[in-house]
Each structure stands twice: as structure tokens, then as C-alpha cells.
């Protein structure tokens with residue numbers, strides 16, 4: 001289950017290998033798509049469909065969320081360890097509660113559990129429908145203030161849920177992490193700086209170095225925040241993320257000079273004289289990735305300790321691009337918040 005401590009353990013590394021979903025998603029939408037359908041040709045769930053098909057009534061919403069494994073379908077009583085009953089409950093905003101009123105010997109006990117316990121919806125003042133709607137707009141790429149406006153939320157609530165969504169991406173990427181490269185595969189690596197740059201007497205006084213790599217033939221990639229660009233620092237991440245035997249392409253930064261000694265085949269592009277090396281290697285894909293990353297990071301209100309979750313959101317959206325991000329997000333939620 002997701003928790004703050006869980007996240008802490010993850011640290012600041014984000015990356016992902018969940019590229020297969022792209023292929024699966026594309027195949028699914030092709031095989032099930034009907035030619036007659038004019039609206040929503042992509043097979044992506046529209047907001048209208050979400051409201052009409054899933055959130056029509058509270059009962060519909062809860063049944064649907066059970067099917068999606070976002071709410072539990074059964075609960076065990078802590079006292080007698082039998083299955084609890086789902087009961088209508090008008091004094092709870094959810095409208096339902098898990099309950100046990102069995103008798104053991106002469107004594108009858110009564111226990112209750114929220115239908116949200118252990119779920120994505122736990123400990124929120126929002127209604128379950130509001131959380132679903134927030135999640136929907138978030139996956140569609142709306143900015144936090146826009147979602148806040150759409151749903152009439154308080155500022156703190158919107159900030160919190162924006163963060164929960166990013167953290168869900170972070171946990172998902174961490175759980176699916178897989179090394180890049182391998183014999184015969186090419187991985188481009190590079191460093192970059194994100195964050196505000198304040199030039200004061202010629203010095204950059206703010207910002208965060210990030211180090212990243214991307215496979216040439218897939219969307220497998222990683223980005224990590226680093227304190228410096230020393231050989232020791234970067235080598236540690238390279239060994240952490242890239243399989244031995246990989247062809248690594250980089251610029252001529254001095255930290256990379258010994259890569260050949262560590263089981264990699266190292267190729268360089270000298271950016272002061274060329275964009276493609278004489279052997280045909282380049283780092284264009286990684287540089288394009290930096291450009292996209294910078295466009296997608298919010299420009300203000302970003303705290304340094306949140307960089308890793310913003311990077312996780314960026315990578316999550318990148319590896320899942322072209323798919324129905326809402327559906328994928330719900331699957332990721334169900335995987336992270338297991339409700340057995």
C-alpha cells in the first residue's frame with residue numbers, strides 16, 4: 001500500500017520500463033474500435049461518458065469502482081474474522097459502510113469499516129465522485145488551478161490531490177523499474193539543469209542538476225536528481241540504471257571517460273564540433289527529452305523537494321503517451337493500493 005514512508009524509501013530516482021502497455025493499448029483500440037463511431041474515435045473515455053456511464057448515481061459509482069478494484073469488494077471483521085456486510089448508511093457521505101454484527105457466544109459485537117479504508121479515497125474530505133473527477137482531469141493534463149476551478153475545490157485540497165497523483169506516478173515507476181540497455185542496445189545519456197536560474201554576478205545560484213538516459217529503440221528512460229556531476233555520482237546512477245554491455249552515447253563531459261572500464265562500450269559526440277559523431281552516434285533523443293521535460297515542468301510554485309514527483313509525472317505521461325491515461329492511472333492506483 002502507498003504511504004509516505006513508502007515514498008521516502010523511493011528517494012529521488014524515477015524511471016520507467018512500462019513500455020509494453022503502449023503496444024497493448026494501441027492494439028486494443030484498433031481491434032475494438034468501430035468505424036461508425038464519430039465521437040471519441042480514440043476509444044478514450046470522455047468526461048461525458050464518465051459522468052453518464054460511471055458516476056450517474058452513487059450506487060453506479062461504487063459498483064464501477066469495485067469492478068475497477070479501486071474499492072474493496074469484501075472486508076473481514078477484525079473481531080470474528082468473518083466477511084462483513086455492506087450496508088446503506090445515510091449518515092456517511094459515501095452512503096455505505098462495511099459492518100459486522102455477529103454474535104460470538106452470548107456476546108454480540110458491532111464493528112464498522114469505511115468503504116474507503118486502504119483505498120485511493122481514504123482520508124479525504126472530498127466525495128468519492130469528486131476524487132474520481134479530479135483524477136480524470138488530472139490525467140487529461142489540466143493544470144491544478146483549472147481542476148480547482150472546475151470542481152470548486154479549496155486551494156489546499158487541489159494542491160494535495162495534485163501531489164497524490166504525482167506520487168502515484170512515482171510509486172508506479174519505482175515498482176516497474178527495469179534497467180535500460182543490454183548487449184547491442186544503445187542508450188543516450190546526458191545531464192541538464194532544471195529550476196530557476198538567477199544570474200547574479202555571473203553565478204547560477206539556483207537550480208537542480210538532473211541526469212538522464214534513454215534507450216534509442218524504446219521509451220525506456222530514467223531521470224534522477226543529482227547533487228553534482230562528478231564521475232563518482234554519475235557512475236553510480238549509470239550502474240544503477242544501465243545494463244553492462246550497453247553502448248552508451250554521451251557528450252565529452254569528463255565524468256564519462258572511464259565508462260569502457262566498467263563494462264560499457266562508450267561513444268562520444270563532441271558537441272562543440274558536431275551533432276552526430278563520425279561513427280553516426282548522437283544524443284538527440286535525450287536532448288529532445290530534456291526539451292519536453294522543461295516545457296512540461298511547471299514554471300512557478302515548484303518546490304525543490306517536489307522535483308522528483310514532477311519528473312515522475314513527466315516520465316509517466318511519456319511512457320504512456322497515446323493511451324487512455326485515465327484508464328491507465330486507475331489500473332496503477334489499483335496496483336499500488338491493493339485491496340485484498
Ligand SMILES: [Zn+2]
Nearest residue numbers: 077079080100
Ligand atoms: Zn465480526
